[in-house]
């Protein structure tokens with residue numbers, strides 16, 4: 402069993418392929434400062450391109466660094482694949498799986514989740530619909546990210562009924578799974594609303610990388626996550 406490294410509430414900054422190198426590390430350092438300041442109050446994760454992960458791990462202590470994808474193969478043949486061992490070896494603590502921009506079949510997902518657990522890597526598995534979320538919940542990932550693909554990058558967020566329905570459906574299958582709600586999160590108010598509606602965590606890509614001041618937006622979103630969760634308790 403993998404040791405759980407993600408606690409409620411959590412916030413994931415997921416710069417995808419928008420950023421790399423120093424521009425990315427500058428934001429990772431902002432996230433690290435906040436993770437130290439709010440250590441008891443929030444888990445903060447940042448994903449990165451594979452080539453940047455090792456450098457990101459070196460400049461962080463409290464922020465958990467996540468891969469954007471991981472394959473379920475064993476060590477051996479597998480040209481161009483990413484193994485759990487290679488990520489764990491450099492200190493990566495989590496991985497996204499089945500993102501709308503890097504989809505996997507249920508059978509591939511099941512293998513990736515198994516290999517992640519064998520290597521103490523937390524899994525954040527994306528689901529595009531209520532039905533997909535229920536099917537993925539049976540595979541026992543650490544986090545399910547409910548993220549309707551059509552909202553990604555639009556600045557439009559899931560409606561209240563979708564958030565509540567998916568939160569409940571996942572917890573009915575397995576109450577240990579953490580529920581993340583995202584896609585279209587573009588302001589600190591979006592973060593506050595999502596957590597207030599019962600999500601364990603949320604996150605953002607374009608709302609931060611395209612903001613006038615990405616560092617400030619990252620800070621505002623993380624603080625909104627802490628505030629909403631405290632008020633919910």
Ligand SMILES: O=C(CO)COP(=O)(O)O
Nearest residue numbers: 553554584585605606607
């Ligand atoms: O795909 C996403 C994270 O998994 C979200 O993307 P946006 O924040 O740009 O909508």
